[in-house]
Amino acid sequence: MQVNPTKQPQRLGAILETAISNLPMAAKSKPVTCPQCKKSKPPTLFDICGTCFRRQQLASMPEADREWAIAQVIPPLFALARLEHLPAKLVEKIRALPESKGLLFWGHAGRGKSYALAAVAREFILQGYVVARTSYEMLCLHLRDSLKAKSAETELSIIKPYLQADK
Numbered sequence: 001m002q003v004n005p006t007k008q009p010q011r012l013g014a015i016l017e018t019a020i021s022n023l024p025m026a027a028k029s030k031p032v033t034c035p036q037c038k039k040s041k042p043p044t045l046f047d048i049c050g051t052c053f054r055r056q057q058l059a060s061m062p063e064a065d066r067e068w069a070i071a072q073v074i075p076p077l078f079a080l081a082r083l084e085h086l087p088a089k090l091v092e093k094i095r096a097l098p099e100s101k102g103l104l105f106w107g108h109a110g111r112g113k114s115y116a117l118a119a120v121a122r123e124f125i126l127q128g129y130v131v132a133r134t135s136y137e138m139l140c141l142h143l144r145d146s147l148k149a150k151s152a153e154t155e156l157s158i159i160k161p162y163l164q165a166d167k
Contacts (some may be wrong), residue, residue, distance in 0.1 A: 042151055051166060070122055073131050078118030086116055124166070131134030132165035 031040045034049040040050040048056075058066055070078065083091050097103070103120065105113040121131045134142075139158075146153045 025091050050130075051128040051154055053128070054130070055126075057082050058128060059125060066126075073121055073125060073133050074118045081115050081118035081122060083119045086119055090116065129166035130164070132162045134162070 031042060033039070034041050036048050036052040037051060043125055046053065061069070067079075074081065083094070092101065094103070094105075096133070103117070103149050105112055105117060121133060122132050142153075143155055145151060146155055146158055
């Protein structure tokens, strides 16, 4: 029997549609509470939210794999950055930061802004959050390049990963 590759996505789509249509109506519309973190989340086929799922995955990884995952966001220069290396007052403010607020570090070169942000990013990654990182200069250059006539990227496609990140 030959398989037609163009029919595969249709079959998978039909299977997913059937599975979703068999869910109770309440599961499709109302937000639900994650049993682990007690936060409201959009309804999905999974019991726990994405953050708790990622936290579980990281906790079950060997140390080398966990460090590799962190290295995808944190540059090698700051691989040893930890919150406990920062001033206690700063760590206290970071931990007290509401989820709806962001962080902005400013100051002269060489004062530890990138190190502090790497420590914060590491902490958030280990907590299961999706973290995005860039510098202002690189973001501006990337946005400028999207304005070129032959660019395949738009401003939104460049900014979207940062909008979708948890932290």
